[in-house]
């Protein structure tokens with residue numbers, strides 16, 4: 001395919017020229033004053049129901065002063081995402097400075113990798129917008145109605161700053177355009193596969209067909225952790241493996257064999273096609289909640305990785321998901337060798353850190369000790385409590401390994 005698709009806009013958002021006036025009540029004003037980027041629906045007065053999904057707003061206080069600008073979302077718990085505080089209307093100069101600052105914070109990563117999350121939504125001051133970079137390719141996706149033009153503009157700004165020739169837009173996750181095809185915004189052709197380096201790893205992703213922007217960049221810290229451990233001769237069970245990046249990291253640490261298990265045939269096929277290295281990889285398609293209890297009890301692994309999908313779209317689902325985790329970890333722990341590792345991941349902010357630690361710790365019981373808890377990568381900043389979505393815990397079996 002050649003580049004005929006829409007080019008990146010010159011302005012961050014046409015809607016910014018004519019934001020709708022909206023007066024905040026004292027609860028919402030407290031949000032602005034407190035620095036949180038979200039106004040929740042239950043903090044708004046009923047007048048908000050007249051606003052359109054994706055509408056850009058100039059936010060006023062009771063004294064008729066502009067206190068900020070934001071984007072309205074008609075559904076869900078979050079009603080307004082704050083784009084900027086204070087009276088000045090955000091423009092190319094102010095938003096450009098926000099983007100440049102985000103890129104500057106990521107500069108230390110360049111020595112390790114050419115794949116980064118350049119913009120991480122609200123936590124980087126660009127609400128609703130995620131921009132990832134893989135090698136020469138910039139991938140943008142928005143998750144808030146009304147943020148699409150901002151996302152395209154931000155992607156173009158990132159591409160220019162980093163000298164990247166190709167920009168790909170994944171369809172918005174919500175609102176107008178959701179369900180559209182992946183578009184090429186700039187460059188010669190839509191890249192099916194992009195290669196990138198990460199420490200000792202040579203990895204690949206598909207921005208067009210892959211989940212997220214092509215892969216899970218947020219797991220870099222865990223890949224670094226696993227690749228840096230002495231896993232000489234280890235057998236690894238990589239549950240919810242996607243394309244197998246974590247298993248590959250284990251091979252870089254010396255593992256001899258990895259069994260990747262995932263429900264997605266496409267993800268496993270991509271991993272098998274693009275992840276060639278010295279280790280022996282097996283690829284098993286299965287629903288893990290059904291498959292794991294059927295795994296031979298004697299099948300043991302020095303490393304068991306558990307990285308399920310978020311499984312939650314609302315808070316009322318949390319108890320059900322914690323119950324599912326409990327079952328999952330009780331089943332997984334039986335497959336860890338004495339002295340082996342169990343890695344537990346959680347990728348939803350609806351399950352808070354303490355609850356995750358408690359649930360997994362309780363399921364694993366006294367036979368396991370928490371050895372390490374990873375912190376977020378610099379390109380996945382946690383700007384406010386609800387942005388703390390990714391938790392990674394490394395447990396070790398307390399039983400002495402054979403021969404110890």
Ligand SMILES: C[S@@+](CC[C@H](N)C(=O)[O-])C[C@H]1O[C@@H](n2cnc3c(N)ncnc32)[C@H](O)[C@@H]1O
Pocket residue numbers: 215216219239240241242243244245246261262263264267286287288289307308309310347
């Ligand atoms: C958070 S991602 C895993 C990312 C992966 N660990 C990596 O290193 O890239 C969750 C994965 O779970 C898979 N999945 C979702 N439900 C599943 C199920 N019931 N059984 C097996 N895999 C499932 C998805 O296909 C997705 O690849």
